[in-house]
Amino acid sequence: MILVTVGMQVPFDRLCKAVDAWAGRNERDDVFIQTGDTDWVPKHSKHTKMIRPDEFRGLMEQADLLVMHVGVGSIVTASDYGIPMLLMPRRESLHETRNDHQYHAALRMRNTPGIHVALTEDDIPEILDRIDWKKKPEVDFGSTSPGLIKRVSDLIGD
Numbered sequence: 001m002i003l004v005t006v007g008m009q010v011p012f013d014r015l016c017k018a019v020d021a022w023a024g025r026n027e028r029d030d031v032f033i034q035t036g037d038t039d040w041v042p043k044h045s046k047h048t049k050m051i052r053p054d055e056f057r058g059l060m061e062q063a064d065l066l067v068m069h070v071g072v073g074s075i076v077t078a079s080d081y082g083i084p085m086l087l088m089p090r091r092e093s094l095h096e097t098r099n100d101h102q103y104h105a106a107l108r109m110r111n112t113p114g115i116h117v118a119l120t121e122d123d124i125p126e127i128l129d130r131i132d133w134k135k136k137p138e139v140d141f142g143s144t145s146p147g148l149i150k151r152v153s154d155l156i157g158d
Contacts, residue, residue, distance in 0.1 A: 002128075003063040004033040007071050008050065011036030012096065015088045018124035019067055020045045025125070032059060065131075067124075070102035070109070086127060088118040 004019050006012040016033050017040065023031040024044035031045040041047070051059065060066075066078045067086040078085050087109065089102035103119070110117035116131055118124045 001059075001062045002028070002031045002065045002067060003059050004031065004045075004067040005051070005056075005074055006034060006036045006069055007074065008036075010096070011038035011040075012069050012088075012090060013038055013040050014094070014096075014121045015067065015069065015124070016040070016042065018088075018118075018121035019128070022125045022128050026128075070106050084114045084116070084131070086116045086118060086124070086131070088121065088124065 002019070002023075004016060006015065013035075016035050016038075019031060020033060020042040021044070022028075028044070033042050033045045033047040034051050035042065035047055035049055037049055060077065060081050060083065063081070063083050065086060066074065066083045067088075068074045068078075070087045070089045075085065075087075087106055089100070089106040090096035091103060092098065092100045106117045106119065109115050116127050118127050
């Protein structure tokens with residue numbers, strides 16, 4: 001399953017629409033999108049606005065790929081589960097975030113094994129088409145320790 005999550009604070013329609021369109025073109029029935037509080041509704045994917053923590057854990061156990069914004073909590077959680085990630089940064093110029101810390105973090109993370117980076121929504125289909133998203137990362141991201149959280153948080157700038 002491909003799990004798309006945008007976090008709990010704001011929606012990220014650019015990311016969700018790109019993955020949903022890809023799912024439709026490829027006749028995928030294994031895409032689940034957590035959209036956040038938005039009026040937009042996916043046409044080709046299972047979806048919900050919000051996911052309770054216990055539901056999220058269950059979805060993470062089923063996920064083969066996690067598609068998400070460059071958020072520290074999601075990155076640490078995905079690394080704990082050993083799930084490959086496709087990250088797309090929110091952009092300040094599009095009023096999706098207060099600055100471009102996610103963009104700069106994505107640039108720094110794009111050569112990390114198990115992490116794929118789409119800098120724009122136009123990159124999403126090509127990345128989803130070419131990666132072996134069922135293959136688990138070959139790198140051990142560690143566990144959710146205070147040190148790991150600090151390292152990821154420092155990298156992202158949150």
